[in-house]
Amino acid sequence: MAYSQPKCVRGCGMCFSFPSPDQKPPPSCPRPLCPRVYHSVLEEDGIISSFGKASTPFRPPLLQFLRWLRCCWLLPVFSDFQKCLAPPSAVQETGSEQIQNGRRTERKHGLESERRSSQDGVGRGTPLSGGVEKRMSKSRSYRLSLRSCVSSRLGLTPGWTTRRLNSKRKAPKSQNITNQVSPDHLALLVKHEWQLSYVSPLYHFRHTQLKSYARQLSAFIAAEKQQGLAVEVGIQDSFKVSFSGVQGLAVADDDPETVLIQVHTKPVFAQQDDPLKLVWSGWLTCCNGSPEYLHSLPKDFTCLPLFGSSGAQNLTSLVKSWFQKNFDCSFGPLEINHTSLEWLVALWTNCNTETNIQNLKMLWTLPVEPPLQVTYVVEGNDAWDLWSSLQQRSEGDGGEEAGWIGIEEVTAFMQGLKNHFYRHFRLELSAGNLSQVSTSLGSAKCNGKIKVSNSRYMITTLTLLTECALLKMPV
Amino acid sequence: MEKSTKCFLQQLVRRTPTRMLKATLEKWDRLTPHQRQSVDFTLPKWVITQTLVTICEENGLTMKHITELEMMHVIENPNQGTWYSFQLLDPEDDAHSVELMLFKEQFKTHLRELMRNVSIKIKKHTDEAVWIRIAWGSGFSRPNHLKPTYVVHYLQSPYVFVRNLTSKLKPLLMQSLTLSTRHQAIKDANLSGPKLMAIRDLLMKQYQQSFPTNDASPLAKENQPGPIVNEQAEARASRRRMASEAFGKGAVPQLQSAVYKLETKYRDPSNRTMTERDEPFRCVVKYSSSNILESFRHCASAGIASTPVTPLLSSILLKGRNYFVITDNAPAAASQTRQADL
Incomplete structure (x- = not known):
């Protein structure tokens, strides 16, 4: 059967009203330049x-x-x-x-x-x-x-997509993962701000061969660093890579174990027995990945869709290219879109009874000339009061399961915050982009930078991000 | 040359970008032309510093001369650090007769009475501004020249701009300023920012102002295309007019941020729990942009901000301040908010 559905000439998948290619697409078509x-x-x-x-x-x-x-x-x-x-x-x-x-x-x-x-x-x-x-x-x-x-763009809602960000989530419970994850790893995860990427499934990746991967990667980095150098003295041992499995971050049975990669180097003027300096670290994780998707993968593939890195940019790209060469995977930037940021706002605010979030800080960027940034900081307890008042209402309606948060509540909460703002300034925050949110539990930026400051709620955040990565992944 | 002087000179040279250093040195006029030429500005900073230290030692320059150099650099490049503005209140009868010599003398006497070890340097700039550099010492230590306070005051105007002042020393400075300018009180003007000139222009209303009017300008009336009126265009024009009424016409002072502390109640007819709550909904809103007044004007004319513009935003320009605390009025007028007096 031939493909004869009426569709937008530009192939955006959103405009349905222009069946023939001779007609001009509407100005609202989101793809002004779709290369045919x-x-x-x-x-x-x-x-x-x-x-x-x-x-x-x-x-x-x-x-x-x-x-x-x-x-x-x-x-x-x-x-x-x-x-x-x-x-x-x-x-x-x-x-x-x-x-x-x-x-x-x-x-x-x-x-x-x-x-x-x-x-x-x-x-x-x-x-x-x-x-x-x-x-x-x-x-x-x-x-x-x-x-x-x-x-993958989440924003597109053609009739045929059924998979998207979960509309309901379990309310985050403080999980003491300190006795499951080794304290060194946890300290490292909590300390840095991570730049996120998504990774397509790794082909022939074995958790048993981490040591040999470490050797290969350090050789690869050394080789790449030597390119174009005339003199090769003392470079051989400049980089030491370690791979380690982080236990305790995999929640569901299907989740592969998280892998932590660290690159150490010797400072230039170091003494013989000085300790190596950590210059780059990164991890690959899958936290509560969609079981349906994980089961559908062929046997040789390991799915660790979320990649976080912190350190020099050139090392990040070297590590990425090594993974691409060895495991047939591809990397791409993982932006955190505003729906996910709103989810984080709600999930973090919901934790206020267990751990004080102090301040809920949101940053909007309004598209005016010159760009206007609006920082909206709400006192933690007041934000929680607003959140709980909304929850009471939805529970009053009946039918809501306890311990679950629905997207409607998240939207209502954000709307409540925006309304309070509008009442004072008569300025539409929805006209801009939510570009950053932060509380004492962590911070997230729309360009894909995240910091989780409290290990107790790490699983919740990683679960949300894993979901984003799985959705963003082209494969 | 003393060690502290040497240290101060080194710090000064380190902070000044090389390209500015050359011009400032020429203006300073303490080095002979030959000495100036002997400094090679292409060399690294530490080499330049060493050369300058030797030259200054040769010329027998003291701390006084070096502070002169620093002051010159600051006057040329005032847009560093944060300037806070203050407003003098209740002038006495002879306040308008204070001229430079009298102010200089009075200020020095008053401040020295309050604080023993303090080094004051006063210089009049070309645009009628009086620049004051104060290096503070304590009862037993000598003035610390590494962290001086700068004060800019326009004589006969009620405004004072201050940079780098600790809260401990604030009352001393404020008192000597009020006394020497023949005023009775001084208050925080709630306007601060890195650009001194923008703050000055805003407070002294030195920008193109537009006044509220209901009639379109006579020129625009003549140009109207007959009886058919484009409603869209009209709405757009009125938005634009209201935007420029609230945020000024043409070039506006380059203010870079505005902060509102909201301590008002949360009100939403559909949310009874929150509306009935007694405590205020505390939040802080900060706007920042390279030029917030221009951004706001664009917001209003593009329709992102509804017109007429809320007094909260337009009072940045009207009242000349960028820090506000908003509280609810008395419960009777509950729907209104007002700016609390600070």
């Missing part, structure tokens, strides 16, 4: 056509998966290429009829409601879920990959 060339590249590579045409021979999922990976490397320049993919389920043989129906109903809501609902990230049951499920059992891995690819 991606479509043809992907079609030639057999990626879209395998969905689009019934005549294409069926490829085993793993092969498809690898082709995908290759494709991701071919097009790293076009960072947005995932968006241009044709919607996978729109061309499924089984689901196409239902999709048509689903689309039509979608269209009635109009673009605006589409966007709004996408912003708060609430998953909606769509009429096509039946069709999707059917197909899923057949070839789980690549179907999932495409789906997460479409929904």
Whole structure:
């Protein structure tokens, strides 16, 4: 069956009202410059056509998966290429009829409601879920990959995405992980601010071979550092890499163990027996990863989707390229979008009864000339009072399970804070971006920098971030 | 040369960027042209410092001369550190007759009465401003020249700008300032920032002001395109007009931040628990930008801030301050907020 669904000429997946390519897309189309060339590249590579045409021979999922990976490397320049993919389920043989129906109903809501609902990230049951499920059992891995690819921007709500940020979360309980995780590791995790990235599943990664990985990586770093140097004296032992497994951070049974990487170096003017200096550290983790996704991975893949690094930029890129070469994976920046930041605000505020959060600080950037930054600091106890008043209300409505926080409450809380602000300044904070949140429990920035200052709530934060990383991952 | 003088000179040279150092040295006029040429400004900082120290030793320069050099540098580059502004109140009858010589003499006498070991240097700048440099000592120690306080005062104006003043020494300075300018009181003007000129312009109203008017300007009226009125354009124009009324027209003083401390009650008709709560909802809002007045003006004309602009924001320009504490009025007028007097 040919791919003949009406869709935006620019392939944004959000505009539904412009079926023919001769018509101009609406000004609200979020993709002013969607290079059509991606479509043809992907079609030639057999990626879209395998969905689009019934005549294409069926490829085993793993092969498809690898082709995908290759494709991701071919097009790293076009960072947005995932968006241009044709919607996978729109061309499924089984689901196409239902999709048509689903689309039509979608269209009635109009673009605006589409966007709004996408912003708060609430998953909606769509009429096509039946069709999707059917197909899923057949070839789980690549179907999932495409789906997460479409929904990777979270902001897009085409009718066919079913996976998105959880709309409900367990209220964070103070977990004393100090007796599970070794104090050295914990101190390191709490001390630094980490720059986050997502990582696609690692191929042939073995937790048993960490020692040999350490040797290989230190050799790799030394080799890269020596490039272009005429004299090679005393460089051999300048970098010492250590890999270690961090026990106690994996919560669910399926979670692979967290891996901590540290790079030590000898200071230039060090004495013989001076201790080595820690110059770079990073970790790969998976905290409460979606079991559905983890099960769908082929046997040889280990999924540690969240990568945090702290230290010199060039070492970060060296470590990344070593991982890419050895484990066939790809890295990408993990920005923390405003929905996740709002989640963190709510989750941290909810902890105030157990651990005082002191101040809830939020930073908005308003898009005016010159850019205006608004720092909104709320006293911790007052923020908690507002939060608990909202919770009482929703519990009063009935039907809310105790110990769970819904996205509605998060949105209501943020709205409450914004309303109080608007009442005084008559300034719309929603016009800007929430770019940073911090409390005494930690801080997070929209460019993907995070610091967790209190180990007791580390699991909660890492769970949320793992989820973000899994969604952001193109594979 | 004494050790402390040498130390001070070293610190001064270290802090001054090389390109400014050359101009400042020329202005200072304590070195002979030959000596000035012998300093090679392409060399690293520590070499320049050493050369200067030897030259100063040759010329027999003392701490007094070096403080002169520092003062010159600060007057040329005032946009460093944070300047706090103060306002003198209740002038006495002869306040307007205070001129430079009298002020100098009075200020020195008053401050020396309060504090024994203090070094004061007063210099009049070209734009009528009096610059005062104060190095504080304690009862037994000599003045510390490494951390001087700078005071800028425009004679016959009620404003004083101060940089680098500790709270312990604040009452002493305030007292001598009020006495020597023939005023009775002084208060914090709640305006601070790194740009001295912006703060001065804001307080002394030295910017292009626009006055509220309901009529469009006569020129605009003539240019109106007949009876058909574009409603959108009208709304936009009125937004723009109100924005420039609240935040000034043309170039505005480059203020970089404004802080509001809100201690008002949380009110929301749909949230009874919070509305009935007795304590205020405490929060602090800080705006920062390279030029907040311009940002606000843009906010208002773009519709991000609703017009008419709330008095909270427009009082930055009207009252010339950037720190506010907001509390609720008496319970009768509960829906209104007002700025508490500080």
